[in-house]
Amino acid sequence: MSIWDDDPTRDAVLIAGRKSGLSFGQIARRLGITRNAAQGRAFRLGLCGSRPTGPRIRRAARPEPILEPTLEPEPAPMPEMKPVAVSNPTRLIDTKPNQCRWLLDGYAEPTVCGADGFPWCPDHYARCYAQSPKRRVA
Ligand SMILES: [Zn+2]
Numbered sequence: 692m693s694i695w696d697d698d699p700t701r702d703a704v705l706i707a708g709r710k711s712g713l714s715f716g717q718i719a720r721r722l723g724i725t726r727n728a729a730q731g732r733a734f735r736l737g738l739c740g741s742r743p744t745g746p747r748i749r750r751a752a753r754p755e756p757i758l759e760p761t762l763e764p765e766p767a768p769m770p771e772m773k774p775v776a777v778s779n780p781t782r783l784i785d786t787k788p789n790q791c792r793w794l795l796d797g798y799a800e801p802t803v804c805g806a807d808g809f810p811w812c813p814d815h816y817a818r819c820y821a822q823s824p825k826r827r828v829a
Contacts, residue, residue: 701722704718704722705733706736709733712748775804777795781804781805782800783803789807791810793812
């Protein structure tokens with residue numbers, strides 16, 4: 692005995708539902724059974740293998756959520772950088788170990804600071820590792 696044998700009108704509801712374009716989930720809700728049970732019965736009745744013939748009934752589309760624009764705080768201004776005096780500009784290819792490798796602008800060839808310090812002299816090291824305003828301790 693199955694639920695299909697108990698109530699023969701279920702098959703009629705299933706067949707009518709498929710013909711009217713209802714999905715298996717919608718038919719199953721009407722019959723009080725699972726979607727898989729409705730789909731299995733339809734398969735055994737030979738109703739599967741083709742798409743429903745009726746117009747497809749779709750759910751109403753959900754309204755798009757309205758997103759409030761979020762205002763991010765203004766970033767803190769960059770701290771003023773005092774220029775570093777470069778006393779020994781060196782072509783990058785001519786650098787020796789323990790020379791600063793800070794790349795300088797305004798030269799035809801790649802040129803670096805060349806002061807003592809690897810990879811940077813103390814002034815350029817301070818530029819590379821400047822603390823962010825959040826971490827700065829007053
Ligand atoms: Zn340097």
